[in-house]
Amino acid sequence: MGGDHAPRETVAGAVSAVRDHDVPLILVGPARRLRTLLAEHDAAGRIPIVHTDQALEMGEGALASWRKPRSTVAIACELIKHGKAGALVSAGSTAGVVATSAVRLKGQHGIMRPAIAVTLPTLPRPTVLLDAGATADAKPEMLLQFAMLGTAYAQILLDVPRPRVGLLSIGSESGKGNKLVKKAHELLASSPLEFTGNIEGHDLLLGRAEVVVTDGFTGNVALKTMEGALRVAAAELRQALTSSRTAKLGAALQRRELTALTARFDSETYGGGVLLGLNGAVVIAHGASRARGVAAACKLAYDLSRGRLIDRVKEQLGASSKPSIFARKPQPEPSGGGIPG
Numbered sequence: 001m002g003g004d005h006a007p008r009e010t011v012a013g014a015v016s017a018v019r020d021h022d023v024p025l026i027l028v029g030p031a032r033r034l035r036t037l038l039a040e041h042d043a044a045g046r047i048p049i050v051h052t053d054q055a056l057e058m059g060e061g062a063l064a065s066w067r068k069p070r071s072t073v074a075i076a077c078e079l080i081k082h083g084k085a086g087a088l089v090s091a092g093s094t095a096g097v098v099a100t101s102a103v104r105l106k107g108q109h110g111i112m113r114p115a116i117a118v119t120l121p122t123l124p125r126p127t128v129l130l131d132a133g134a135t136a137d138a139k140p141e142m143l144l145q146f147a148m149l150g151t152a153y154a155q156i157l158l159d160v161p162r163p164r165v166g167l168l169s170i171g172s173e174s175g176k177g178n179k180l181v182k183k184a185h186e187l188l189a190s191s192p193l194e195f196t197g198n199i200e201g202h203d204l205l206l207g208r209a210e211v212v213v214t215d216g217f218t219g220n221v222a223l224k225t226m227e228g229a230l231r232v233a234a235a236e237l238r239q240a241l242t243s244s245r246t247a248k249l250g251a252a253l254q255r256r257e258l259t260a261l262t263a264r265f266d267s268e269t270y271g272g273g274v275l276l277g278l279n280g281a282v283v284i285a286h287g288a289s290r291a292r293g294v295a296a297a298c299k300l301a302y303d304l305s306r307g308r309l310i311d312r313v314k315e316q317l318g319a320s321s322k323p324s325i326f327a328r329k330p331q332p333e334p335s336g337g338g339i340p341g
Contacts, residue, residue: 001029001055001072002092004288010091011037013294014047020295023302026050026085028072050075056096058287065100073097077104080280086305087281089297091272091289097282098134098275105278108310110317113138114277115146115216116284117153118223122207128154128163129204131216132223132273138215140183143167147193148316149276150211156307157300158210166199166209168218174198180215188213192319271300281309 001007007029015038017023027034031051038044054071065074073092077100079085090097094116102114115131128150135142147165154163167185169177174185176198188195199212201222214222241251271293272285281304285297 002058002090002097002287003285003294004058004091005290006091007034008037009289009291010294012041012291013289014298015041015043016291016295017298017302018043018047021299021302023298025298026076026079028052028076028079029055050079056092056100058093060093060096063099065096065103071096071100073100074104077101077280080105087283087301089272089283089285089294089301091285091287091294091297094133094273094284094287097284101275101278101280101282105280105282107277108279108313108317111149111277111313112142112145114275115142115149116219116273117150117276118273119157120205120212120226122205124207125158125160125210127204127207127210127212128157129168129212129214129219129223130276131214131219133216133220134275136215136217136220138180140180140187143180143184143213143215144187144191145277145317147188147191147195147211147213149313150213151193152309152312152316153274153276153304154210155312156304156309160210162194163210164194164196164208165211165213166196166203168204168212168214168222169198169200172198172200184213271296271298274300274304276309276313279310281305 003010011027011034014025014027018025026048028050030053031049034049035044038047052070052072052075054068056068056071056073068074073088073090073096076085076088080088081104088101098114107114113135116134117128117130118132120127120129130146130150131138151163151165154160165188167181167188169181171177174197175182177185185198196209199209204212204222204226241247272283275282275284281301283297283301285293289297
């Protein structure tokens with residue numbers, strides 16, 4: 001029920017994921033409305049529905065997990081906890097999804113804070129950037145854990161046994177950066193990860209590492225800056241290619257290459273960000289996702305579930321030489337909000 005075009009585009013994307021990618025899905029939301037939308041795609045009865053009338057609004061934040069204990073996100077998390085689902089997909093409020101998922105699914109043992117991993121359209125393969133907004137105020141030990149989470153994610157997403165890890169900083173030298181970055185550099189350099197050193201902002205789209213680590217504040221600013229720059233570049237390119245008859249002819253001759261370039265820089269191609277570090281895979285699709293983006297998000301969630309994301313994170317934590325720094329305090333369980341009968 002979350003997103004600018006929900007639930008119509010969400011249902012259309014779900015049907016596409018089932019038909020085109022054989023993704024087994026459960027829709028969580030108002031049953032009567034969802035059945036009507038499924039019937040429009042001749043899919044009534046093909047996708048099971050778990051009913052709930054509560055949904056997170058786009059403006060709701062961290063307190064949503066307590067205000068709406070039977071929201072669609074909360075019920076979906078309960079399905080994961082009880083082994084009836086393997087992953088969650090939502091295009092709703094990022095703050096609400098993060099808060100509700102963290103409370104319901106809880107962090108994996110040893111994980112201090114979750115992180116949002118996003119995919120950057122680099123070549124020859126995509127780059128995983130994290131954290132993109134889940135933990136704004138991070139500690140050096142958290143950045144080390146983010147690198148482990150990103151490594152586990154990249155192993156599944158990119159099929160790279162030992163992804164290279166870079167640390168986002170203001171210079172490539174090991175001594176550049178603030179106190180957080182300098183200490184994180186020391187921890188990463190002494191870890192068993194494939195750490196390649198600092199990565200500067202202008203290197204983010206050059207594919208110099210499969211995983212780039214930073215705190216949630218910096219990562220979110222960097223991500224949105226890149227998105228804005230790419231939108232401006234795309235608009236300028238579109239204007240240049242349609243400015244004259246000669247330009248239009250040249251664009252027609254390069255249609256295949258331009259289509260591939262457009263798809264590579266389209267956020268809906270990648271499905272969305274992934275909230276890592278919880279006892280369940282959580283994919284946060286873009287709020288403006290259409291059916292194609294929702295389908296991509298569902299396929300990504302299915303691939304992460306089949307790729308044993310949670311187990312791979314445990315393996316990365318187990319390989320750490322300093323497990324004692326990852327102690328984690330238990331989180332309170334909210335009242336109410338079980339799986340509806």
